[in-house]
Amino acid sequence: MNTQLETALTFAKNNVRVFPLKCNSKGEQILHSWKEEATTDIEQIQKWFSEANNNIGICTGDGLAVIDVDVKQSSKGKELIQNNLSNFPNTYIVKTPSGGYHLYYKVDRPIKNRVRIYDEIDIRGDNGYVVGEGSSIDGNSYVSNNRPIASANEFVYQFLEGDKEKKEPATVAQERINEGQRNDYLFRLGCFMQSKGMEDDSIYAALTVENQKKCKPPLEEDEVNNIFQSVLRYQKQIIAMPDKQPLNGRFTVKQLMDEKLENIPSIVEDMLTPGVALLGAPQKTGKTFFCLQLADAITNGKDFFGRKVKQGPVLYLAFEDHKYSFSHRLKRMGVEPNENLIIRFFASGENFDLKTCVEEEFRKKINFKAIIIDTFAKIRKSGDRDYESEYKEIAEYHKLGLLYGLSIVLVTHLRKEINPALPFDSIYGSRGLTAGADCILVMYKRNHISKTRQLTIQGKDIPDDEITLVQTDKCTFEIAESEYDESLDENLSKVINYIVDKKSYEGSHDQLCSELRLNIRGKGLPMLMRKNIELLKDSNITYEILPRTNKARKMKLQYLGDDPI
Template sequence: MSEKLIPLSSLKKRSGNENYIVEGIITKGLTILGGIPKSGKTFLALQMSTAIAMGKEFLGKRTKKGSVVYLAFEDPEEDIDARFNQFGIDKNLNINFRFGSRGNYFRLEKYIKVWKEENPDLLAIFVDTYGKYKETNTDKPNYQDDYRQASEIRELALEHGVAIILLHHMNKNCNKNSPFEAYYGTNGLPAAADNMIVLYRENIMFEGAELMITGKSIPVRNLQIRHNERMMWEQNLEEQDDGLDINIAKVINYISKEKKFNGTANELCSRLGLVIYPNQLSSLLNKNNHILSNNNVQFIRGKGKVRWLELTLKSDEGDDETMN
């Protein structure tokens, strides 16, 4: 690291969307794609790989065209081939696979330079799954180990100008109101990531799901998706939201943990570190009351000179959650 200070006006500029691989979803660097077992993560990743290799839209979002490497540490060749047969697409695509269950003996840094030399247009590397790949020094999850390993993978991605997408399992009790905290292991992994994606399904027997997305340069958004007859994920436009405001997301996450808030908008802004004016927060909560309600948060706005706010987490049965 250079000791020379760089003035704000001289910082490197990023032009347009050059950092995006899948617009609004995947950027160069490290992305974590999580979901509970059997939720459809691999189908989603293979579909995304196909979109990148073809330069076609993925769930309505533009992609950059480039070659893809897919490290399939959990599935045999026959299963991957069968899934592409289900998709019903031409398999003459620039997607290259590496199979094997002993992923934790695989050194990504050893091969990525070779792959880039062989395929100069390489844009994305999928690791399915991270649990098969990661080093395990102890039986107990360790934040520093997770953060170090994830940071090293991120640096590899940025050094070679690619996106590395780690498929990762999530806890079965994943909370819809705070999904990005349910990755298996410690918070060291998401802390090092550029982007986080959660494939959330309340019931894997149903075809519908939510794709929850956030990142350092990507606003929080939810995409309603569902399986079509070819088992490909597609947007469920009948239930689609334009995107979840990050301030509303923070309020929902806070209430899901604390169960209740009763105070002024200024107090809530201060408590959550929201960079908006209190009157803007009040208007935002009022405008998005239906989203709060859909996430089991009841919102009441008081009147008078001191406009207090009351936010309460509702139970599944419709009653207020009791406070301990």
């Protein structure tokens, strides 16, 4: 028989996540959230199972389904499985301490958790788990037949669909629950409440009351708690409550004008509303610092560039950075440590679905006001960039934002050429994106050596606006005292604009002066370049003096700021 550690390592090596349970328990948790903390990390697994005698939870879903056969109330489930085994592939089977069975199968489609699809048979699928081999209850162990896990065939898939003619018996109409039915009644009742998203405390309290008032005789308190722990193994659903003011329906103009409708509260006054927002900015303009400053303002309820903010938690989804760079940025900005700004990092190429992510986070009872996705390109589901496809995609995020009353901020790319008169046209993609967005923000430099940023704002029921920002030594932004940069050297401006356009230059200083018709010669250009070396770096331009040859000493200028799309 495998030990808990051996079982855990075997499943982890096959990309199945595992986690520890308390010794002698099927449901008592050690972790804060097994769904979030279950892992395939070998080092972490060895810490969990090398020293403590923990039981092991095997996560189902993501290609793994388990048929859970119970024998506590009757042998009907066991008999049904035995009658079907000739049609099922030989697979890995674990016998439980109570005499039941777990039949493991690899699956190529989503399988939901389902309770009592047949008499004494449950299905563990997406977001579920089973207790693994090597675990024990009251000295009795989970043991296996040591076979590999087989892929499900069509007979298995048909079995997983359940008995379509089987009707669930009524469980709330009975006034008296006798011995033999008590466990099943309380378990079904608990699963029903769990499926409706009720709080854990409420479920336990209800089971306790039902046990005392209906079960004859009542079960012991420990047994009720065991039933409750089993119930928690199933996924808790979210009940989305309708808006106080429904957005759909049929109204006359008089009804609409007479009805007192509450305005949808802004997340940031005249800037962000519930729904979906696009934030476009070129590379190296400080968009990550801008986003972190926005998140910090919402989290702490601080004004954002003089605009009132709806305070609440913020979720930042980082697809292009790691935690070390974020830690450095936050410290440099002087952000105060808090528990309400949550940053999640994702590996390159990791599968991601925003709707699922939002549901998982709200299941933790955190009422987010904004979710910032950096960057939008990393979560795109379709490669199509036509109007219809992009409008359909952005409309899904719009509905998601309205449903949860939050602003979903999608950080996106801009085209390389930005027309200051039409900055919103620079957002990369079709007009389907901007047409479907509730708010659009574009941050850019008016020219390549500008020290300021222009933030243009447009949206539904939001007045058009433009703010001139300057980045401080802490890399945070503040409103600039003057609208445009002053005293920019005309010669330097010509050089920077030329290199940004041509990408590189190698030659003498005099040749460049002649080509650009600069009003300086000789040592004037080298002195100007050395004096403004930091400004060149800010413009993503490197300046290098090349080794002397028989001819005039050459220099090399190179632009490094192109953003690959």
